[in-house]
Amino acid sequence: MATTLRFRQLKDKAKLHGKEEEHEEANSWSNRDLIPLPPSRRTWGWFHYFGYWTINSLNVSNWQSPNTFLTYGLSVPQSLCVIVVGRALICFFSTLVAWCGLRWHIGFTIQNRYTWGLRGSYIPLLQRILLNFIWCAVQCWNGGRLTAVCIAAIWPSFATMHNTLPSSMPTTTYQFVGFIVFWCLSFPFLLVRPERFKLPFQITSIYCGLGMVCMLIWSLSAAKGVGPLWSQGQTIPATSSWNTSWLMMRGINQMIGGIAAGITNGSDFSRYARGPKHYVVGTITSAWITGTLVSLVGLVVTSACQKLYGEVFWNPPDLLMRMMDSGQGSSKARAGVFFLAAGFALTGMFENVCGNAVAGGIDLAGLFPRYIDIRRGAMITFIAVWIVQPWQLINKAATFVSVLSSFAVFLSPIMGVMVADFYIVRRGRIKLSHLYRTHDTDYWFTRGFNWRVIPCWLAGWAPTIGGLVVTVQEKEDAPRALYELYYMAFLIGFFISGTLFYVLNKVFPYGGCGEYDQVDVYGTFTPKEAAALNIIPTTTDPLEEIQGYSPQVEKEPQETVTRKA
Numbered sequence: 001m002a003t004t005l006r007f008r009q010l011k012d013k014a015k016l017h018g019k020e021e022e023h024e025e026a027n028s029w030s031n032r033d034l035i036p037l038p039p040s041r042r043t044w045g046w047f048h049y050f051g052y053w054t055i056n057s058l059n060v061s062n063w064q065s066p067n068t069f070l071t072y073g074l075s076v077p078q079s080l081c082v083i084v085v086g087r088a089l090i091c092f093f094s095t096l097v098a099w100c101g102l103r104w105h106i107g108f109t110i111q112n113r114y115t116w117g118l119r120g121s122y123i124p125l126l127q128r129i130l131l132n133f134i135w136c137a138v139q140c141w142n143g144g145r146l147t148a149v150c151i152a153a154i155w156p157s158f159a160t161m162h163n164t165l166p167s168s169m170p171t172t173t174y175q176f177v178g179f180i181v182f183w184c185l186s187f188p189f190l191l192v193r194p195e196r197f198k199l200p201f202q203i204t205s206i207y208c209g210l211g212m213v214c215m216l217i218w219s220l221s222a223a224k225g226v227g228p229l230w231s232q233g234q235t236i237p238a239t240s241s242w243n244t245s246w247l248m249m250r251g252i253n254q255m256i257g258g259i260a261a262g263i264t265n266g267s268d269f270s271r272y273a274r275g276p277k278h279y280v281v282g283t284i285t286s287a288w289i290t291g292t293l294v295s296l297v298g299l300v301v302t303s304a305c306q307k308l309y310g311e312v313f314w315n316p317p318d319l320l321m322r323m324m325d326s327g328q329g330s331s332k333a334r335a336g337v338f339f340l341a342a343g344f345a346l347t348g349m350f351e352n353v354c355g356n357a358v359a360g361g362i363d364l365a366g367l368f369p370r371y372i373d374i375r376r377g378a379m380i381t382f383i384a385v386w387i388v389q390p391w392q393l394i395n396k397a398a399t400f401v402s403v404l405s406s407f408a409v410f411l412s413p414i415m416g417v418m419v420a421d422f423y424i425v426r427r428g429r430i431k432l433s434h435l436y437r438t439h440d441t442d443y444w445f446t447r448g449f450n451w452r453v454i455p456c457w458l459a460g461w462a463p464t465i466g467g468l469v470v471t472v473q474e475k476e477d478a479p480r481a482l483y484e485l486y487y488m489a490f491l492i493g494f495f496i497s498g499t500l501f502y503v504l505n506k507v508f509p510y511g512g513c514g515e516y517d518q519v520d521v522y523g524t525f526t527p528k529e530a531a532a533l534n535i536i537p538t539t540t541d542p543l544e545e546i547q548g549y550s551p552q553v554e555k556e557p558q559e560t561v562t563r564k565a
Contacts, residue, residue, distance in 0.1 A: 015371060016369075016371060018031060018032045023522050026369055026371075029436045029437065034107070034110055034369055034436075036104060036432055037105040038523050039526050042195075042272055043198065044269075044274060044279075045273075045278045045282075046279075047282065048197075048198040048201060048202070048282065049278060049279050049281075050286045051201030051205040052201050053282060053287040054286045055350050056291075056351055057286060058209060058347045059344070060142060060146075061258065062291060063294060064298065065083060067302070068254065070229075070235075072247045073237065074251070075232065075234040076229075076230060079299075082248050082252055083295045083296075086251065086255030087287060087291045089252065091284055091287050093415065094262075095266075096419055097264065097267065097415055099267075099270070099422070100422050101266065101268070101270035102270045102271070102273055102275075103276075104430060104524075105524050105525075106432070106435070107271055108124075108128070108265035108268050109121070109268070109365065109366030113435050114421070114435060115417055115422075116449070117446075117448050117449045117453075118438060119449055120450055121366070122366075123457075125363050125366050125367060127410060128359070129364060131261050132359055132363065133384045135352075135356050136357055136360065136385055137389070138390050139348060140390060141179055141394055143179075144181070144183070145317045146178075146182075146342075146344045147181050147182040147185075147341075147345050148181075149178075151178060152174075152321070152324070153334040153341065154334070159321070170391060182345065183385065185349065186357075187382060189349070190357055190361075190379055195272055197350070197354060204350050205347075207343055211339060211340050212297050213297075214340075219300070220300070220304055222304070223305070226303050226307075228303065229306050229312065230299070257407075258408075260407070261408075261411060264414060265359050268362050301319075302319075309326065324337045358374060358378050360377055360378060360380075361377025361380070361381060364376075364381070408490050409464050410461050411493075412461075413460025413494065413496070414457060415494055416460060420497075421505075425513055426514060427514050429515065429516040432517055442510075442515070443512075452501065452508060453501065460493040460500075461489075463496070464486050464489040464492055466482045466486075467483055471483070517535065520535050
């Protein structure tokens with residue numbers, strides 16, 4: 001009896017609390033971080049989105065991307081063409097998916113409810129949560145390597161310290177200490193609300209951007225030219241079964257797939273925009289232009305350093321350590337390496353905190369809204385890093401990491417269904433009041449599941465899953481068609497799922513499509529936005545103006561007044 005009482009007390013303490021007059025009360029389907037954002041919390045301008053996308057562009061993986069395409073046998077101009085086209089498509093799909101957040105100010109977690117059903121939305125959520133856990137761990141490990149370089153720049157003996165870890169652990173004390181320091185430095189930023197990430201984004205993007213420019217100028221000056229890698233031509237073997245077009249298609253697919261997880265939950269961050277143009281301008285100027293320039297700088301610096309050191313260093317931590325060694329441990333060399341490594345580490349830190357931990361927090365809040373908000377969910381995601389053990393994944397399970405890198409096979413069909421439902425089936429109109437209750441709602445479908453989505457999602461990845469398997473297993477004798485489908489996996493999954501979803505909704509229609517709330521239920525819209533959407537703005541409690549509406553799941557509401565397009 002006493003144990004039960006203590007458990008109930010603990011449960012009550014763990015429950016989230018919010019201001020009921022601002023519709024922030026926590027229940028089975030809603031809390032402060034899941035409701036549509038009011039204007040007071042939408043504070044991001046175009047430069048803040050420029051910083052957000054710059055954090056996603058000024059990173060190690062984007063720096064290394066030309067290496068992948070050169071390895072395929074493409075020439076430098078062809079590789080750069082792949083990057084330009086790939087980044088442009090990233091901007092296009094990001095804006096396409098994020099528009100729901102820009103118009104209705106809800107995130108990915110809630111966005112899936114009107115497509116998959118309230119319970120069915122757990123299917124894409126669980127996929128995203130798995131990816132957040134894994135990639136948060138991997139990013140922490142990569143950031144730890146850069147942090148170790150920073151420490152070695154201050155204390156050179158740190159790089160040669162004795163390894164005290166057992167042989168069964170596939171890492172060294174040097175790397176593990178860097179990982180621990182990076183994890184500890186990142187943790188306090190989990191307490192920052194997403195709407196307050198603006199300043200860290202700006203500072204970090206400017207700092208790292210200047211660092212990369214300095215690295216570019218130094219390498220060209222020291223090498224007295226670009227180096228041999230820059231002039232590398234096409235090296236596709238004559239016996240290769242793949243021509244230039246297919247290899248470029250493979251590269252474009254890989255570029256989009258590498259950031260597919262971030263595109264999928266784009267509305268989690270687009271909802272913080274002061275207006276759509278801020279998101280669009282910030283995305284184009286950074287995700288496309290800056291992202292392309294970072295890859296170009298990475299190629300030029302690597303080529304120049306090849307001329308200096310006689311070997312190719314695509315990985316920034318390895319290159320920075322080589323730069324410090326060539327400087328013979330001088331204070332100037334160590335200072336330069338420290339500030340460059342710190343810039344890479346900072347971008348990795350905020351990309352990880354925002355793109356993985358905070359995104360994971362939002363997704364976990366969708367599963368347990370009574371007890372988990374963004375902060376608690378982000379902490380859970382970050383603590384899970386120790387369960388995932390990234391040192392084991394990266395050093396012992398390279399195949400598993402390759403599979404995760406190709407997870408766009410499963411994500412692109414989700415995006416295809418989301419886009420088809422929002423733009424074509426619903427014509428961009430949804431009932432916000434129906435997204436947070438299980439009774440008298442258009443989004444409950446059949447026991448909380450929209451059965452139409454499941455076959456569409458399966459049909460999207462079924463043609464390409466075989467190519468994923470043979471690519472990971474490196475089977476050279478596999479049917480060519482499997483590879484061809486896999487090299488177009490993102491586009492195939494997106495369009496097959498979206499088209500099939502539209503057809504199924506024509507054959508098996510359901511009610512509520514094209515309808516939306518007559519009244520601004522949550523105080524979400526400015527007068528200008530409400531007028532554009534033909535919604536009545538409210539100055540009093542909007543819930544009182546909707547007959548019988550109750551945010552509590554336990555109370556069954558009466559019919560909600562809606563407006564049909």
